[in-house]
Amino acid sequence: MIRRLLPLAAAALALGAATAEAQGMPVLTLDEGAGGTRYSLSLQVLFLMTALTILPSLVLGMSAFTRIIIVLSILRQALGTQQTPPNQVLIAITLFLSFFVMQPVLSEMNDTALTPYLEERIGAREALERARAPISAFMIENTRRNDLLLFADLAGVDGFESREEVPLSVLLPAFITSELKTAFQIGFLIFLPFLVIDMVIASILMALGMMMLSPMLVSLPFKLLLFVLVDGWALTMGSLASGFGTGVMP
Helix, strand or coil, X not given: CHHHHHHHHHHHHHHHHHHHHHCCCCCCCEEEECCEEEECHHHHHXXXXXXXXXXXXXXXXXXXXXXXXXXXXXXXXXXXXXXXXXXXXXXXXXXXXXXXXXXXXXXXXHHHHHHHHHCCCCCHHHHHHHHHHHHHHHHHHCCCHHHHHHHHHHXXXXXXXXXXHCCHHHHXXXXXXXXXXXXXXXXXXXXXXXHHHXXXXXXXXXXXXXXXXXXXXXXXXXXXXXXHHCCHHHHHHHHHHHCCXXXXXX
């Protein structure tokens, strides 16, 4: 079936390109000018659609999203509230908090790369190079040295004299590994007080002979009360936002 559809898809693409050319629309044209390489509108749309397909991976792998979503998921499990808050709410909170943390990096990328590119002062390649610098600085600032050296050794790359020399092929897996380790460490510290409450409630119920009563059911209101009294959401969000090397405040 796939082999039969491939010729049809190729014919449809060719027909679309021919129709666009017949209507006077540039399809696959490149213009080498003084300001660098300029692509036709069709190529720009193609690059944009390709970028949109990998955008979720970029958000997950090159930002604060991974650490925040893991910590919030562990917090929900520690509270024992099952699906409260629901997954959609957790993802929304994580996205907003990630944008809050990444705001200085995004502003620098907009000022140094996106705005000059849209104003046609620089080319696409130079814009990518300028956009790479702030996001690489953010990832290096929040990556453990041991994780960076590990993937550098696996890739067969020697030591780096400066941060700018670290390639993304080494930095990305090192950053994700470091974020996973940090997220689980934070989750362990969050889990401890709720675990103590579960153990105390289970011991009390066992001492009273209430074997058939679920300790999780009894401890849930006490854990919620503790979390509300200490203003747990504000503490958790504030700690996550301030825990990144390149935070909102300088």
